[in-house]
Amino acid sequence: MDTAKDEFNIPNVIVDPRTRTQYSKGKFLGKGGFARCYELIDTTSGQTFAGKVVPKSMLVKPHQKEKMQQEVTIHQSLNHKHIVQFFSYFEDENNVYIILELCRRRSLMELHRRRKTVTEPETRYFVKQIVEACIYLHEKRIIHRDLKLGNLFLNDQMEIKIGDFGLATRVESESDRKRTLCGTPNYIAPEVINKKGHSYEVDVWSMGCILYTLLLGKPPFETSSLKDTYSKIRKNDYLIPENRISREVVLLIQRCLRHEPYDRPTMQQIYMDPFFTGFIPATLPTSVCTVAPRYS
Numbered sequence: 001m002d003t004a005k006d007e008f009n010i011p012n013v014i015v016d017p018r019t020r021t022q023y024s025k026g027k028f029l030g031k032g033g034f035a036r037c038y039e040l041i042d043t044t045s046g047q048t049f050a051g052k053v054v055p056k057s058m059l060v061k062p063h064q065k066e067k068m069q070q071e072v073t074i075h076q077s078l079n080h081k082h083i084v085q086f087f088s089y090f091e092d093e094n095n096v097y098i099i100l101e102l103c104r105r106r107s108l109m110e111l112h113r114r115r116k117t118v119t120e121p122e123t124r125y126f127v128k129q130i131v132e133a134c135i136y137l138h139e140k141r142i143i144h145r146d147l148k149l150g151n152l153f154l155n156d157q158m159e160i161k162i163g164d165f166g167l168a169t170r171v172e173s174e175s176d177r178k179r180t181l182c183g184t185p186n187y188i189a190p191e192v193i194n195k196k197g198h199s200y201e202v203d204v205w206s207m208g209c210i211l212y213t214l215l216l217g218k219p220p221f222e223t224s225s226l227k228d229t230y231s232k233i234r235k236n237d238y239l240i241p242e243n244r245i246s247r248e249v250v251l252l253i254q255r256c257l258r259h260e261p262y263d264r265p266t267m268q269q270i271y272m273d274p275f276f277t278g279f280i281p282a283t284l285p286t287s288v289c290t291v292a293p294r295y296s
């Protein structure tokens with residue numbers, strides 16, 4: 001067995017001791033938090049996965065171990081068309097490995113960066129899939145808490161797959177309000193900044209930010225400093241140029257970005273919103289990663 005190691009102590013052949021599956025290490029895909037992500041190829045089936053690799057040297061403090069365990073426990077429990085499939089989790093002497101569904105078209109972040117704004121039919125197509133997955137999560141009493149373009153992965157069929165449950169949590173009861181969030185969500189809700197209790201409504205807030213960013217080309221509260229962004233979020237200070245997008249989606253964004261959590265719609269109510277009565281393409285070509293589609 002080839003035990004050659006590169007600078008990150010990842011052997012070129014990785015073995016899952018439980019299933020005895022052998023993976024060869026492929027292309028570096030990117031990094032996030034403590035993790036580095038690689039293509040991992042099952043040497044028997046030839047199937048390629050996204051392998052998140054976390055050095056154990058990064059998991060020394062108890063709360064870091066607990067956070068990793070929480071991510072695995074939650075992600076392992078999920079099974080939905082629009083959520084990244086969790087396949088396996090194992091470790092060797094140096095690293096922890098999480099074997100996940102590979103999404104070859106990367107994420108909405110790259111599409112957004114390339115396209116700047118997307119059309120309303122594309123937005124309905126993507127957001128409908130995200131909301132279906134969130135209805136499933138909230139029914140299982142799970143809050144994702146870090147819905148953002150970079151966590152909304154895309155497969156070769158241009159289907160959405162929600163990933164990265166590193167900030168996700170389980171709500172103990174319907175009245176349970178979470179008080180802590182260790183980490184900094186990208187589209188952070190005001191009740192999290194103000195350290196009030198928070199719950200499912202933080203994912204709805206993120207949906208408002210995602211809708212705004214896809215359609216208008218930049219996030220609603222963006223400034224040059226985190227402090228100023230937090231101040232705008234606290235004051236609910238954002239503008240929607242109403243002449244550029246339809247009335248329905250202006251109203252939907254405004255409802256999702258209401259300062260008070262209980263004033264926001266549930267995911268089910270978003271799903272039933274008039275915005276989704278507009279044209280929704282059944283599929284999208286991969287060309288939308290670079291150019292707007294022409295609807296026949």
Ligand SMILES: COc1cc(C(=O)NC2CCN(C)CC2)ccc1Nc1cc2c(cn1)c(C)nn2-c1cc(Cl)cc(CCC(N)=O)c1
Pocket residue numbers: 028029030031032033035036037050052084100101102103104105106107109150151153163164
């Ligand atoms: C073929 O599939 C992919 C390719 C690429 C890619 O082309 N990355 C290039 C690699 C070379 N450098 C120079 C530019 C980016 C990136 C992601 C791919 N797929 C891909 C990546 C995936 C997943 C599924 N599928 C999952 C699940 N988790 N992660 C994951 C995990 C981490 Cl820790 C970091 C990143 C990178 C940040 C990001 N949001 O893309 C991703």
